[in-house]
Amino acid sequence: MFRETIHHSSGGSVGTASEQHATMLLTTARRRGYDVEFTPAGGALITWTRHLFGPGEGSVVRAERSIELEPVTPVGALSATTRLDLHLIAGDRHARYVEKDGRRVISGLLWEIPAFTTARLGARGLVVEDGDQLRLSLTARLALLAQQHRTRTTPPQGWYRPPASDPYGSAGLNRPGGRAGMLRDGGSAATCSCGALSGWGGDRDEARRLTRDHRRAVAAAFVSEHLVYVPPSVAARCDCGSCAECVTG
Ligand SMILES: [Zn+2]
Known part of the structure; x- marks a missing residue:
């Protein structure tokens, strides 16, 4: 929700x-x-x-x-173990709740998540039941995406004194305010933890635009490739092919 x-x-x-x-x-x-x-x-x-x-x-x-x-229930920090559990659930269409020793656990084809962790994943709204299957909630999927794409920009270096060996070291000798002989670098690097973004902005605003464009491109690809909207009327419709509703509908 x-x-x-x-x-x-x-x-x-x-x-x-x-x-x-x-x-x-x-x-x-x-x-x-x-x-x-x-x-x-x-x-x-x-x-x-x-x-x-x-x-x-x-x-x-x-x-x-x-x-x-x-x-309504913010995902909060996703530890490496939680991320691993979520990827297990997302990658296994056999994932479901089962009873074990009187307690509910999430079970897949070849794995099982302990009862305590199972309860935590449910309470945090990270998993939802879809029929008798279990899948990740939309909030969990969006949070995982954000976790995979943590962008950052570096602070510009600002005014600096170039080393004597720098061929441009004599630039700006007549600058006022004690900045004679100094150069200004307003550039800022834009990177993402996924490794796909490695940009450079002339200033920090430009670098921030690069990170924002990257996050938007990732979000657009996620929505196009992984989200399917099923209208309620279609979701509720039977598809057995033989009952009165299917034959007439
Ligand atoms: Zn990224």
Whole structure:
């Protein structure tokens, strides 16, 4: 379950969104080319710009819109062991709850998660039952994605005195304020823990734009490749192929 905050020109509104509704918002946003970002808490931010007619003739006003999806139960820190457990569950279609010695454990084809850890994963909202199968919740998947893509930018070096061996060492000899002979480096590196981003911005804002673009590209690929919205009517429909509903429907 998510807290859904819609920001528009005249203010905002807050409601709740089920996982299914959140999936619909994310897949629709992707289809329309809106920007999506994920958060370490397991949430997401959808942003887009609307062009509206302004008061004057032919004038167009840009209106920034956004939908924020915050998990009601934030995921919190994911330890290496928890991540391992989550990957086990995500990669095994046999994952389900089973009873063992009177306690509930998560069991896969060749593995089992102890009762205490099973209870913790459920209480944190990281796993959900889907029929008799167990799968990761959307919040867990978004949080894992955020964990895989921790971006950072480095602080610019600023004013510095180049070493005497530097062929440009004599630059700026007549600079005031005690900066004679010094050079300024405003550049900032943009990197991601996934290793796929290794950029350089002329200043820190530019570097931050590079990290944001990377996170948005990752989110877009995730939504396109891994999220499927199933409307409630289709989800509830039987597909046995022989009952009255299937034959007529
Ligand atoms: Zn990355």
